[in-house]
Amino acid sequence: MQPGDRADRLFDMSTHTEIPDQTVVMSNAGPSFHDALVALLPKLRVQALSLTRNRADADDLVQAAVTNALAAQASFAPGTNFGAWMYRILRNRFISDRRRRRETIDMDDAPAEAFARPASQEDSLALGELRTEMEKLPADQRAALVMVTVQGMSYEEVAAAMGCAVGTAKCRVFRARCTLEARLMGEPERGDNAKRRRGAGPVTSASRSVSRDARRADQAPPTVRHGM
Missing domain, CATH: 1.10.10.10 (Winged helix-like DNA-binding domain superfamily/Winged helix DNA-binding domain)
Structure with a gap:
């Protein structure tokens, strides 16, 4: 069975899987690679949705990441953080897909149904x-x-x-x-996000120093030169 076929089966099984309370850390005595991957799929969907802001694209991204993970299963070190390992695969796949398409993410495409239903x-x-x-x-x-x-x-x-x-x-x-x-x-916003929204460049220590020097120059009294 190819990694893509196995990814399809895991993806279908995830709809009946509960989200674990703690981060999955695989070890020799812990869950199998297959079980850990299935348990993590709901969280991967949320993470994928935060990147793509589109439910269909998020599902495609998760399925592609699962395929990559199955193909790279031998590279995972038991006893390390499986969730962090999977998120890196998910994020790297998102970046590579985005570069390949050369598209910008549309800020207005996030589906309302992807978020919690209000009371x-x-x-x-x-x-x-x-x-x-x-x-x-x-x-x-x-x-x-x-x-x-x-x-x-x-x-x-x-x-x-x-x-x-x-x-x-x-x-x-x-x-x-x-x-x-x-x-x-x-x-009013403060910090880097406010500068980014206004289109202003970053304030560096050098620019602050220049501003201080300029203020001092404005406030300093004129220099009177006496003749010889």
């Missing part, structure tokens, strides 16, 4: 606004926020999955939360 009309409006603002976040911040708040992953696990430092993972989540809070409360 009331007021909740529906709030969730719709939250969804809209989340779509505007940079992809790395949105993915990190989903992994922490939806998947319940630790910052260490997020850093391992995204291939970055723990401090970088914390910074991405912090910036995403601050941006969402500011937008939902109607407050």
